[in-house]
Structure formats: structure tokens, C-alpha cells
Amino acid sequence: MKGFFDYFFVCVVLCLLVYRNPVEGGRLLSLSKPQPDNVAAFARWLVSQSSWGVLNTISSDLGGAPFGNVVSFSDGLPDHGHGIPYFYLTTLDPTASNALKDERSSFAISEYPVGTCGKIDPENPTCSKITLTGKLKVVDGNSSEAKFARISLFTKHPEMKDWPKDHNFQLFKLEIEDIFLINWFGGPKPLTVDQYLHAKLNRFSFAA
Amino acid sequence: MKGFFDYFFVCVVLCLLVYRNPVEGGRLLSLSKPQPDNVAAFARWLVSQSSWGVLNTISSDLGGAPFGNVVSFSDGLPDHGHGIPYFYLTTLDPTASNALKDERSSFAISEYPVGTCGKIDPENPTCSKITLTGKLKVVDGNSSEAKFARISLFTKHPEMKDWPKDHNFQLFKLEIEDIFLINWFGGPKPLTVDQYLHAKLNRFSFAA
Incomplete structure (x- = not known):
């Protein structure tokens, strides 16, 4: 019984x-969707739930233009991200080679492909978006951080571990310096990097 | 009978x-998905089928960093796009104000949210992506181009026409100077702006 x-x-x-x-x-x-005014937790939720975005670098080949490139990423195991986006890039692609010349970078993510925006437009401020700006850096392949980045990426993107060895894929991370988050009306939400990285996450709590 | x-x-x-x-x-x-080696038609298909992407500008407020921002766009009526992306932006948002200071820009789109990538990873080269690089310019509100841009945007994004008048939304377009397209293995496909803009589109043809 x-x-x-x-x-x-x-x-x-x-x-x-x-x-x-x-x-x-x-x-x-x-990991339930936080309320929009729970700013740090909301930002971390959006990053954790996403699997790809657009990574921007400065292209010296294109007259210093900002060059956006669609890439996959991971900030940790599913629902257990740490907030820092890791990437698996090859210098055969311009983004990685741009970053090796000029580290200035940003990474933009939309809530739209997560599937929680309903029927509203991707540019409507209630369909959230985040841009993390900072420096795009190579992660030392022998460090403990590299181990974490590798597990994070290969768990969310299983096919990555089978990508061609001769393409010399390397681990990169965005060292975040500024956060631009829109998740409701009224303009970007004030959010420091420290608040973002130390957000209190409400796992399994119920969104209203 | x-x-x-x-x-x-x-x-x-x-x-x-x-x-x-x-x-x-x-x-x-x-508008069926062209074969990957039909490069110009493929690029136009991807732009035409998409409704949003990441628009990148140079941010003087962030030390000249490349700043990506999620935005909606349209290149024409559904399945009848002309290839040039139009945007509806307000200078309350950094992207428009950045562009008024420095027109250098790019616009990145992924095939992933279109829904035709199947189970492959968004960074897998067979899940296509395009980056259009050029200058982000205001469209003269009284021109015939503005009329076309307005119809193109408001048809694909019906809620735009009801967005707040006091936010002073303006029409912008990307004057394309360079095209970066990945839609298969083997690196970016060679594609000139002229080839892209004058692509022969195979409406209602059957993809293999």
C-alpha cells in the first residue's frame, strides 16, 4: 500500500x-522562468535555457565592422549553468581569428527560440533578450576550467565531441564586463556582472 | 461534375x-529550400524565411565593442523579399543610436529557428547561417522605399504598427557590402552582393 x-x-x-x-x-x-523584476535570476535563466546565440567580434578584414556569427554555447550542465558562456570555435571561422587579434566581443541571445514568448514579436520587450559584452578569450586547454567548459559544451551539444580533430577547435569564454537585459517594458534592467554571477536561482519554484 | x-x-x-x-x-x-550549391538563391531563401536576427553595431559607450542586439526585420512580403533587411528601431535602444554615430554594422541570421535544421546542432555547418555586413542607414520616411519597408515590416510583424508613437520608431536598412554564408561543409560560400540581390528564385519548385 x-x-x-x-x-x-x-x-x-x-x-x-x-x-x-x-x-x-x-x-x-x-528551472522555472523567474519574474521579470527578479533581474539577475531572469538573466541567468535565459542564458541557461539557451543553446545558441550570436557572437560578435571586430573584423579587421571588413574595415573594423562588428561581425556577428551564429554559434552554439553552454554555461554549464543543463539547468546548472554558472552564467559564463563557453564556446567551441575554430580559427577556420572568422570569429575566433578576429578574437585573437581584438578581444572585444559581445554575445546576444533571444528568448524567442526557447519557446516561452508565445505569440508576441521577437522585438517586443516582453520577449526577453540579453547581450553580454566583454572580452572573448581562449581557455587554457589543460586547466580545470577547460574540463568544466568541455563537459558543459559536450553535454548540451553532443555532436561537438565528434567534430573534425584537424579543424583545431579550441575552447573560448566570454569574460563579461557589461550586461544589457530587456525583459519587460521600460528599457534595459540595471544589472551588474557581480549580481548576475551570484544570482540566487530558484530551482523548481513556480513562476506565476 | x-x-x-x-x-x-x-x-x-x-x-x-x-x-x-x-x-x-x-x-x-x-518558397522551397534551395540546394546548398544554389548559393544566391539559398541566401535569399534564408533571409526571406526569417523574421528576426541579431543586428550588430559599434558601441562607443562600451569602449568601441561590437554590440549585438536581437531585432525583428523584413526584406519584403512573405516569400517575396528583395533581400535587403529593413528594421523598425527607436533611439531609446542603443543599436539605433550607435548606428547614427557609426554606420558600420552586420546582421546575423540562423536557419535554426526556421525549423528546417532537424536535429543537427545550430553550429553544424549544414544548419545554415548568414551574416550580412554593411552600413545601417535611416530610410527617408517620405520615400517610396519607406512605403515598401513599412508594408514589409508591418505584414510580417503586425504588432509593430501599434508600437508607442512617442518612442519615435524609425525605419532603417542595411546597405549590404559583404556576405558570409555557411550552408554546408567546406567553409563560407563565395557570394557577391550583386549575385545575392539578383538571385533567380525558384518559387514553388520542389527541394530534393
Whole structure:
């Protein structure tokens, strides 16, 4: 009889989770979407739930133009990100070679592909977007950080570990210096890098 | 009896279209995805099928960093784009104000949110991406180009026409100078701006 109650209890909890954290893009959002005024947690949620964005560097080949490039990234294991985006790039692609000449960079992510914007427009301020600006740096391949970056990337992007060895993919990270977050009306939310990196995350809490 | 045959004929044509142009993201892709080696048509298809991307400018406020920002855009009526991306921006947002100081810009789009990449990673070269680099310019609000831009934007993004008047949204366009397209293995595809703008589009043709 106890077995039945255990089963029933698990069922009820799962039903509640699914009810309050709708299945988006075929998966249960275990890290629930914070309220827009919970700024640091919201920013971390958006970065953690995303798997790709546009990484920008300065292109000396194109007259110093800002060059955006679609890339995959990871800030940690799913729902357990640390907030710092890691990338797996090759200098065969201009972004990595640009960064080796000029580290100034930004990384832009939209909530739209996460699937939680509903029918509103991607440019509507209630469909959130974040731009992390800073320096794009190579991660020392033998460091403990490289181990973390590799696990983070290869877990979210399993095919990466099979990408061609002769392309010399390297680990990069964005050292964040400024955060631009829009997640509601009224302009960008004030958010320091320190607040972002030390956000208190409310795992499994219920968004209203 | 003729009415029945008309009905039957239309049914068969629609079935064939749906079969060969799968419904992606809830809509029929009437402009079919070209083969990767049909470079100019492929680039135009990707731009035409997309509704948002990341627009990059130089931020003097952030030490000249390349600043990416998620924005909506349109290059024309659905499936009838001209290839030039138009934007509806306010100087309350840094991108427009950056561009008024320094026109150097790029616009990056991924095929991933179009829904035609299947299960491959967004950074896999067979999931296409394009970066258009050039100058971000204001469109004269009284010109015939502005009329085209307005119809193009408001048709793809109906809520735009109701955005706050006191935010002084303006029409912008990217004058393209360089094109970076990856849509298969082997690095970026050679593609001139002229080839891109005058691509022969294969409307309603069947992709293999």
C-alpha cells in the first residue's frame, strides 16, 4: 500500500510541475522562468535555457565592422549553468581569428527560440533578450576550467565531441564586463556582472 | 461534375505541396529550400524565411565593442523579399543610436529557428547561417522605399504598427557590402552582393 502512495505522490508532483512549468519545445523546464523584476535570476535563466546565440567580434578584414556569427554555447550542465558562456570555435571561422587579434566581443541571445514568448514579436520587450559584452578569450586547454567548459559544451551539444580533430577547435569564454537585459517594458534592467554571477536561482519554484 | 474535378485537382496540388514542402513551425513553406550549391538563391531563401536576427553595431559607450542586439526585420512580403533587411528601431535602444554615430554594422541570421535544421546542432555547418555586413542607414520616411519597408515590416510583424508613437520608431536598412554564408561543409560560400540581390528564385519548385 505504501508503494501505491509513493507512486501517487510522485504522480501529483509531476502533474503540478508540468502544469506550472509547461513543456516547451518538448522538454520540461525544470528551472522555472523567474519574474521579470527578479533581474539577475531572469538573466541567468535565459542564458541557461539557451543553446545558441550570436557572437560578435571586430573584423579587421571588413574595415573594423562588428561581425556577428551564429554559434552554439553552454554555461554549464543543463539547468546548472554558472552564467559564463563557453564556446567551441575554430580559427577556420572568422570569429575566433578576429578574437585573437581584438578581444572585444559581445554575445546576444533571444528568448524567442526557447519557446516561452508565445505569440508576441521577437522585438517586443516582453520577449526577453540579453547581450553580454566583454572580452572573448581562449581557455587554457589543460586547466580545470577547460574540463568544466568541455563537459558543459559536450553535454548540451553532443555532436561537438565528434567534430573534425584537424579543424583545431579550441575552447573560448566570454569574460563579461557589461550586461544589457530587456525583459519587460521600460528599457534595459540595471544589472551588474557581480549580481548576475551570484544570482540566487530558484530551482523548481513556480513562476506565476 | 466539373466542380468535383476542380476540387479534386486543387486537393491533389495542395497535398503535393504539403508533401514536398513540409509544414514547418505551423506554416507551409511556399518558397522551397534551395540546394546548398544554389548559393544566391539559398541566401535569399534564408533571409526571406526569417523574421528576426541579431543586428550588430559599434558601441562607443562600451569602449568601441561590437554590440549585438536581437531585432525583428523584413526584406519584403512573405516569400517575396528583395533581400535587403529593413528594421523598425527607436533611439531609446542603443543599436539605433550607435548606428547614427557609426554606420558600420552586420546582421546575423540562423536557419535554426526556421525549423528546417532537424536535429543537427545550430553550429553544424549544414544548419545554415548568414551574416550580412554593411552600413545601417535611416530610410527617408517620405520615400517610396519607406512605403515598401513599412508594408514589409508591418505584414510580417503586425504588432509593430501599434508600437508607442512617442518612442519615435524609425525605419532603417542595411546597405549590404559583404556576405558570409555557411550552408554546408567546406567553409563560407563565395557570394557577391550583386549575385545575392539578383538571385533567380525558384518559387514553388520542389527541394530534393
